[in-house]
Amino acid sequence: MTTDTLTPEIDIAASHRLAAAVAVPDSPVAAERDALVARIKAGLKRENAVLVAHYYTHEDIQWLAEETGGTVADSLEMARFGRDNPATTLIVAGVRFMGETAKILSPEKRVLMPTLLAECSLDLSCPADQFIPFCDAHPDRTVVVYANTSAEVKARADWVVTSSIATKVVAHLHAKGEKILWAPDKFLGSYIQTTTQADMLIWQGACVVHDEFKAIELDKLRSKHQDAAILVHPESPEDVVAQADVVGSTTALINAVKELPHEKFIVATDNGIFYKMKHAAPEKKLIEAPTGGISATCNSCAHCAWMAMNSLRNLAETLENCNKQKSHNEIHIDESTRAKAYASVNRMIEFVNNT
Numbered sequence: 001m002t003t004d005t006l007t008p009e010i011d012i013a014a015s016h017r018l019a020a021a022v023a024v025p026d027s028p029v030a031a032e033r034d035a036l037v038a039r040i041k042a043g044l045k046r047e048n049a050v051l052v053a054h055y056y057t058h059e060d061i062q063w064l065a066e067e068t069g070g071t072v073a074d075s076l077e078m079a080r081f082g083r084d085n086p087a088t089t090l091i092v093a094g095v096r097f098m099g100e101t102a103k104i105l106s107p108e109k110r111v112l113m114p115t116l117l118a119e120c121s122l123d124l125s126c127p128a129d130q131f132i133p134f135c136d137a138h139p140d141r142t143v144v145v146y147a148n149t150s151a152e153v154k155a156r157a158d159w160v161v162t163s164s165i166a167t168k169v170v171a172h173l174h175a176k177g178e179k180i181l182w183a184p185d186k187f188l189g190s191y192i193q194t195t196t197q198a199d200m201l202i203w204q205g206a207c208v209v210h211d212e213f214k215a216i217e218l219d220k221l222r223s224k225h226q227d228a229a230i231l232v233h234p235e236s237p238e239d240v241v242a243q244a245d246v247v248g249s250t251t252a253l254i255n256a257v258k259e260l261p262h263e264k265f266i267v268a269t270d271n272g273i274f275y276k277m278k279h280a281a282p283e284k285k286l287i288e289a290p291t292g293g294i295s296a297t298c299n300s301c302a303h304c305a306w307m308a309m310n311s312l313r314n315l316a317e318t319l320e321n322c323n324k325q326k327s328h329n330e331i332h333i334d335e336s337t338r339a340k341a342y343a344s345v346n347r348m349i350e351f352v353n354n355t
C-alpha cells in the first residue's frame, strides 16, 4: 500500500451544509400529478425525447421513465441507454455529472435536465482546478476517477469507472504494475485498495448521503434482525462496509435482493433505490440502514437532496421551455474536453466488453 498520502484537505462539512440548504420540491397532489404526467408524455413525443432516470430519483420519475420507454439505471447505463436510443433529445433525471456523462457519449444529441442545480458532493469535492495540478504532480500514477466527477476531471483521467467495475479495473492495472491515483471517493477508494492491495493515492472526497450511515447503530439494528442480509454501497464508511453481506453498486444491490434467499434486507444506500428493489422482489422486506443515533453527527434521511430536486414539475417545464429559451437546462461541454473525457469513459466500456 502507498505511504504517499499528501492529498489536499477536503471540506466535506461544506458539502453537508450545501445539501442541507437544498429546497426539495413537494410531491404534487393526485390531480396535479396526472396533469404533469400528461404534459411530460406530450413533451417527450413532441421533442423526440427519451427520459433516463437514476435509481435515486423520486419514484414518480422512475415510473414515468419506464412507462414512456426510457430507463432507470446507474449513471453509466443511463448514458449508454441514451447513446443507443433513437431519440434525438435525452432528458436526464439525476445530478449534473450524469447529464454530462450522457453528453460525453452522445455529442450529437441534445441533453436536457429538469434542473442544472443538482450537484453531487463527490463532484464538488474534486474541482478540476485542484485536481489537475495534483495529477500533474504525480506523473508516475495512472489516474482513475469515479463517474461522479465533472467532464473536466474525466478529461484529465486515464480511466473513468463506475462502482460496478472499479475494483476489476484497479486489479487489472495493479497486475500490470501500475500505481494508481484515485478520486474522488475516499471510502470507495479505501474499499478498492483493501480488496486489490494496489498502490493507491486516494483523494479525500465523500458522498454526503453514504457518509451518514452509522456503524454502531447498524450493529444494533442487525442484532434485532439477525435473519436480514446487510447490503452496503461502497461509498459508505469502512466500519459500515465491514458489516456487509454484500458490498456492491446500485445494480448489484438490486440483484442481491432478487437473488439472495433472505426475506429481509438492511440497505445502506440512498432509499430511492427501494422503488426498484420492491419491484424486483415485492414479497421481501426492506429496512433502511440507520443514519442517526448516538454516534451520528446529524440526522440524514438517507436520501440525496440533489437527486430530490428532480420533480415532475421541473421535468414538464424543461420540456415546454426548451424551444422557447435557448439552451434552457441544456448540458454543453466544449468539444476538446468532451473528446478527452470520452476516451477515458470509453476505455472502461471497452474493458467491460472484453471481460
Ligand code: SF4
Residues within 6 Å of the ligand: 056, 095, 119, 120, 121, 122, 148, 207, 208, 209, 210, 270, 304, 305, 306, 307
Ligand atoms: S447520493 Fe451521494 S454520490 Fe449520489 S449524487 Fe447524491 S451526493 Fe452524489
